[in-house]
Amino acid sequence: MNHKPLHLKPTSLPRRAVLIGAAASALPAWSLARDAALVLTPRPLVFPRDHGSHNDTRTEWWYLTGQARDAAGRAFGFQVTFFRSRIDSTQALQSRLAAKHLLFAHAAITDVQGGRLWHEQRMGRWNGEAPAQRERGVFASTADTDVALRDWTLRRGPDGTYTTRIESDTLQMALQAKPVQPLLLQGDQGFSRKGPSPSQASFYVSHPQLAVRGTLGLQGNSFEVQGTAWLDHEWSEALMHPDAVGWDWIGMNLDGGHSLTAFQLRRQDGSKLWAGGSFRAGGSTDVYRFIPGELDFVPQRHWTSPRTGARYPVEWRIRTPADFYTVKAVIDPQELDGDASTGTVYWEGLSDLFDSNGRRVGRGYLEMTGYAKRLVL
Numbered sequence: 001m002n003h004k005p006l007h008l009k010p011t012s013l014p015r016r017a018v019l020i021g022a023a024a025s026a027l028p029a030w031s032l033a034r035d036a037a038l039v040l041t042p043r044p045l046v047f048p049r050d051h052g053s054h055n056d057t058r059t060e061w062w063y064l065t066g067q068a069r070d071a072a073g074r075a076f077g078f079q080v081t082f083f084r085s086r087i088d089s090t091q092a093l094q095s096r097l098a099a100k101h102l103l104f105a106h107a108a109i110t111d112v113q114g115g116r117l118w119h120e121q122r123m124g125r126w127n128g129e130a131p132a133q134r135e136r137g138v139f140a141s142t143a144d145t146d147v148a149l150r151d152w153t154l155r156r157g158p159d160g161t162y163t164t165r166i167e168s169d170t171l172q173m174a175l176q177a178k179p180v181q182p183l184l185l186q187g188d189q190g191f192s193r194k195g196p197s198p199s200q201a202s203f204y205v206s207h208p209q210l211a212v213r214g215t216l217g218l219q220g221n222s223f224e225v226q227g228t229a230w231l232d233h234e235w236s237e238a239l240m241h242p243d244a245v246g247w248d249w250i251g252m253n254l255d256g257g258h259s260l261t262a263f264q265l266r267r268q269d270g271s272k273l274w275a276g277g278s279f280r281a282g283g284s285t286d287v288y289r290f291i292p293g294e295l296d297f298v299p300q301r302h303w304t305s306p307r308t309g310a311r312y313p314v315e316w317r318i319r320t321p322a323d324f325y326t327v328k329a330v331i332d333p334q335e336l337d338g339d340a341s342t343g344t345v346y347w348e349g350l351s352d353l354f355d356s357n358g359r360r361v362g363r364g365y366l367e368m369t370g371y372a373k374r375l376v377l
Helices: 029-038 130-136
Strands: 059-070 075-086 101-111 116-126 138-140 146-149 152-156 162-167 171-178 191-193 201-218 221-238 246-254 259-266 272-280 288-290 296-304 311-319 324-329 335-338 344-354 360-369
Touching: 059 201, 059 360, 075 146, 075 152, 075 171, 075 221, 075 344, 101 138, 101 146, 101 171, 101 201, 101 344, 116 138, 116 146, 116 171, 116 335, 171 221, 201 246, 201 259, 221 246, 221 360, 246 311, 246 344, 272 296, 311 360
Parallel strands: none
Antiparallel strands: 059 075, 059 221, 075 101, 101 116, 138 146, 146 152, 152 162, 162 171, 171 201, 191 201, 201 221, 246 259, 246 360, 259 272, 272 288, 296 311, 311 324, 324 344, 335 344, 344 360
């Protein structure tokens, strides 16, 4: 299928700053004075160093999502996220025994045929020194992407290929995600505003259209799969405006190699506080960065979680400069309960993308936070 985005020629459009949604909490009162000196400012990103951990920032995550099928055509979605959260109260301590960061990990597989999401979570304490902690299996390298919580790992190899391994009683993953396109620097060359205040900003790098192959396992059954993935890496001091309770975000790999990011941050009443995103055409290095007034998210259909009672829009009409898209969840029950680790409950799942002519033009992930309760990470 040849998808031709409407009203958009990425090679002729100017660069624009953009806000990309992500998780954080309002800053505690005791830290406001300290954080005034820690507002991020733009700088050139340097790789592979900036693929690694940025321990001087409060919040960071590496986020791999994708879709895959086995030889028989059975469809799956998968998600692996590693989070790092700085513990401010221990930063001045000299002891190597002091926990200066918390590492969390979420892993999930959407079984489309079975109509179910399977997920697991982990957490661990880390002193911030990767070599000293590597034997314990709780660390994040500052040199390149190399994050681990015991036998859960996400690593980037010399050729840029990401490898992830997840082992648990209910699900397993052993996947390789190989780049076929260059990095996509969100915002202004990777510096992404998160709201009206200069303090609401992050560094944000995406790698769409990754070619995936490997193994997925569910309850003792193993599936050799191939597919497409999307990786986000983001780090920040402060991400969400105090009036924001959560966000809606999509990262979509489109047919023809195109990639689409779109998001909105929401107030308590559901109204849009801020929005943004980006579009890159397949085969191009030019990125069109959306500004807040260029996007609208309009719910079309809802699903209510029988477990939490949260009501999620599982179908959206999204107006972007590229096209008027419709996003539809492949299956509705893709709510992930992270109360045992990050303390968050959110909907994150495999979804299809349709253009304004009703043609399915891509597949990726939809993430919705702040519906069960206000997002605090």
